[in-house]
Amino acid sequence: MKKIKNIFIEGPISPSFVAESIAKHTVKTNIGGHSIFLGQIREEMINDQKIQSMEFTAYQEMALQKAHDIREEIISKYKLICAHIYHSLGNIKIGEICFFVFTSAEHRKEAISACDEMVDRIKKEIPLWGKEILEDQSHTWKENR
Template structure:
């Protein structure tokens, strides 16, 4: 029988600090049953749009529903893959170009489980979590609702 994990807060205001990524790695060095880590960092691009260049994305969410969806996806990943641990974080609010808005970090005894789990998690997050992004456009102050792709 699989262990049920306590829900963890995933949503956080503003960009994800790269120091948080580094600290996550450092905190796992003492866990000697881990043989592989896989990470995904979603970074904001300066895409060219018809009315200008994207300068950032403003994320909003139905927070309770989003946190619940993250927990379901997290539990499903633990059931599907032989993982040691997992950390998921997604930004709310404005995230400027070049900054990180999604951090997915999984650890396992062997690489295949962690690599497959990261791919599964990112796809399911994009598909199932009610988070919405408005791409902010340069000097015009316009925005375009972002499609998950």
């Protein structure tokens, strides 16, 4: 059985982390295509107030197991060479990256389809919650849309 990877990063996911992840794959010469999804906190209005940040929490033990299962299923289904999932915990400001999915396959269509399915399943199935922090420091719980 494969070791369960920690998908969580405290704070925002930096652009340099994304770049380093991409760079590490240049030695894998059997890869023909990558697909990357980057989720970022967008500025929205709720009850006439701007969202300032999002605070993420998770039931980590269950979330890590479920993310592992999703990852393994998708690797097998799409015959991926690599698949990586990272999600932020803690307070993430608007404009910052909070979610990073990276899939690699021999061909682009498999990488793209796998990435799309992985993002959808993680948003639906992982016990992860986002609290939208508003200008007046009040909050509302985010619903995935």
